[in-house]
Amino acid sequence: MISYNNLNNNLNQPEKTECITLGTLAPDFLALTTQGYIRLSDYRGKWVVLASQPMAFTSVATTELIDTAKIYPLLQERNTEIIGLTTDNIYSNLAWVYDIYQKTGITIPFPIIGDADLKVSEQYGMLNPNRLYGETVRDTFIINPYGRIRAFFTLPISCGRNGRELIRILDSLQITEKYNLYTPADWVQWRPVLEPTSRTYSDLINRATTAETDGVECPFWYVCYTDLPEGAAKEITSGTPTTNMMKADNR
Known part of the structure; x- marks a missing residue:
């Protein structure tokens, strides 16, 4: 300061x-x-x-x-x-x-x-x-x-x-605002990211039953890795604000 x-x-x-x-x-x-x-x-x-x-x-x-x-x-x-x-x-x-x-x-x-x-x-x-x-x-x-x-x-x-x-x-920050995904410790650009932890029991069960088909890897039920959506790197570097960002900031 x-x-x-x-x-x-x-x-x-x-x-x-x-x-x-x-x-x-x-x-x-x-x-x-x-x-x-x-x-x-x-x-x-x-x-x-x-x-x-x-x-x-x-x-x-x-x-x-x-x-x-x-x-x-x-x-x-x-x-x-x-x-x-x-x-x-x-x-x-x-x-x-x-x-x-x-x-x-x-x-x-x-x-x-x-x-x-x-x-x-x-x-x-x-x-x-x-x-x-x-x-x-x-x-x-x-x-x-x-x-x-x-x-x-x-x-x-x-x-x-x-x-x-x-x-x-x-x-x-831009990945979180555009895709509601988190970045783990020591994350570097375009490596796997984390899905937010389930907040309800039904969400937990749904993730457990669909993780494999969705390509999500969960070493713990509350730690689930996934790849960035296709084209995410290009979207991030294009810097275009998204509808999700607008909704988040109009709360």
């Missing part, structure tokens, strides 16, 4: 953290970025990854920007856009991405918010006065095409994000 720079203020200010939980609507915002003003609600219809950084011109964050630029085509295949955020001003962010371009030839293709006034950080509960400055500074929020938070995680200043893991999480 991002903290105020003034340690004394950190320890003495009343807590302003918003509660972000899975399934809630992501707070909308209008913010100035390295690509001009953006509004989160303008991204409806796409998955969005909102990823904060401690500040511009820091070592781990620079490697993250370069890695994310390299996997950006994979994100686009999944109907996903990424929005970066620092609490620096916009000129620092512009100088940072230009410096990366000059040194590496890599263009950062996604916008980075200059959240110097901390408005977006406050909306997403990234300011916690009970944490010392720099203790935790990397928040990631994954938002679905209907504007709901589907995953979020925080990493310390010393640990950079893994771009391939981000892709894996996105694939898992």
Whole structure:
């Protein structure tokens, strides 16, 4: 999480953290970025990854920007856009991405918010006065095409994000929303997935009697593996929202 720079203020200010939980609507915002003003609600219809950084011109964050630029085509295949955020001003962010371009030839293709006034950080509960400055500074929020938070995680200043893991999480979330299937431990793309555990006795009996003909393997009655539907890989990477997703988000 991002903290105020003034340690004394950190320890003495009343807590302003918003509660972000899975399934809630992501707070909308209008913010100035390295690509001009953006509004989160303008991204409806796409998955969005909102990823904060401690500040511009820091070592781990620079490697993250370069890695994310390299996997950006994979994100686009999944109907996903990424929005970066620092609490620096916009000129620092512009100088940072230009410096990366000059040194590496890599263009950062996604916008980075200059959240110097901390408005977006406050909306997403990234300011916690009970944490010392720099203790935790990397928040990631994954938002679905209907504007709901589907995953979020925080990493310390010393640990950079893994771009391939981000892709894996996105694939898992999209598989669940499109097919109501789960992904097991250590799952990698397009390996067998899990059917949700039966919630009634009749469902349990029905699965037990039809598992073999349906191509479902159940080492336990509550652990049932199945293959992804034919064409699922293509559907996931096409990134098209489905009717099931729409129903789930109109609850």
